[in-house]
Amino acid sequence: MLPMFFWAFVIGGIICVIGQLMFDVAKLTPAHTLSTLVVAGAILDGFGLYEPFADFAGAGATIPITSFGNALVHGAMQEAETHGLVGVLTGMFEVTSSGISAAIVFGFIGALLFKPKG
């Protein structure tokens, strides 16, 4: 268990450093940076590289936004295996639903409960 914590910390940290370099050196906006990272996650899963990466790094690979791209491809591929091409569309949100649903639900709850503080 303990090694997993170490790798989660290190790998998660490294992915964030890549993001920081995109902010500071490439001068990209957060939207550009995060969109690029999501696409990278999708492409890596396309090559079958993200799952072994996640087995090794645990939360260090599943917490960064890159895992969102990976989960979308995974869901799409799972459905495509059983239902063919149509599965690409129907399966996408199966695996990743909690991230987006949680964000939307908590966003609305947040708007009900909180006032921005500036």
Added chain:
Amino acid sequence: MLKGKQSWLFPNHPVILSTGVSGGPFEANGYLAHDFDILHDDLWMGKDSYEQAHRLLLEEAAQTALQKSEVKPEDIQFFIAGDLINQITPTSFAARDLKIPYFGLFGACSTSMEGLALASFLINYQGATKILTGASSHNAAVEKQFRYPTEYGGQKPPTAQWTVTGAGVALVAANNNQPNLPYTTSATIGKVMDMGISDPFNMGGAMAPAAADTISAHFNDLGRDASYYDLIITGDLGKIGRETAIALLTNNGWDINPDKFKDCGLLLYKENQPVQSGGSGAGCSATVLYGHLLNEMKKGKYKKILLVATGALLSPLTVQQKETIPCIAHAVSIEINGG
């Protein structure tokens, strides 16, 4: 009268009878807190939105200026003001409640001097006997419109600036030899300058050429140089813009003393306040001039100052469309007790 290419002289010395300056929590913790008439301890100020709080700041500043001179709104001919919010609604809504004939201005953060220049010209040439002019901004309302939601965890680079939450309003009137009151003597209207900077987080760097251009034009038109003034102060160039402007002016052959060349955005806040390169916003030059600087003039510290308000004429859309940032600067000279 027109002097030179783009400047006006005000031989009748329109006088600034009184001023009103309001601010928010950050300004209350800054260096110039004692020069504010009204300070709020939170950004909502008891209102339902940031935009309404923004309007309140301007209304309070205007009412304070009127009360100090015991003048009623019905005695004012014109209200000349603006802000940064879309369609300058906070100012227009405040004008609705003041019920004074209104010129709405947009010069971004140069609005304060655009207004003071126009007000001075009208008073000098008897187009009016009393004019209320000012500018305002509200940090959260501006961030919401131009950048990100205020609770978003974005990281501002060290070149960014902090929009002032505050309003500064002046009551300008015909000179009746009132003692120890500051008066305007000249103004130079700037033209839009664009030196190809496109980073909306580096407005100081974008605005410096406009400031340098207007100051040079002022010196050329009026046959003056930096030594004429006890202080030349820009609106919100911030640390980077100020140093760049000094370099530009020096390269153009003007002798600038850095100790007498300051910036309003650098005066407002303390070292430990997270404002990166300094304060900015339409309210920045207005609150510092109509509060702190005029107080210093009345105390005798300065007799002749040139205030150069600088504005960046961008919008969130132009940034997304990868346009550069055109900027403008307007200068007004203010003197006291014979200058």
Added chain:
Amino acid sequence: MANKKNKQKTPQQQQYEQLEKKFETKRPVLKNCIKAFFVGGLICTIGQVISYFYIYFFHFTEQTSGNPTSATVIFFSMLLTGFGIYDRLGQFAGAGSAVPVSGFGNSIISAAIEHRTEGFVLGVGGNIFKLAGSVILFGVFSAFVVALVKTIIMELGGL
């Protein structure tokens, strides 16, 4: 889009750019990267703790624990955003707080909270995806393309 011709800077503009760069405060890249590394790593480690919590107490497996873990992390980012802490964390950590899924939650929740003054339907509803929209759009579209290409290749040649 700005005309490609207009993007060429005049010699005067280029000269100014050189001058201005001398006074421009440089971003502290190394310091920012170190801060991003530690905060990002810490958030992921906390995510790992939450993941194990779900595995041991709620019988999720390593594969399926990802979903409730993301949801829990986003719940915490709602609290931090609502109490005005996430924006300060973001200024300190930069990508360290923006890249983890908590940053995604923060982008949605902060937009929702901000635009409540314009009402729930047009304000909150109309603006909630202001920042996260790009991530969702490109995530979904790139996944669509990748999965499509992969499926076609598999059906044609067999992988």
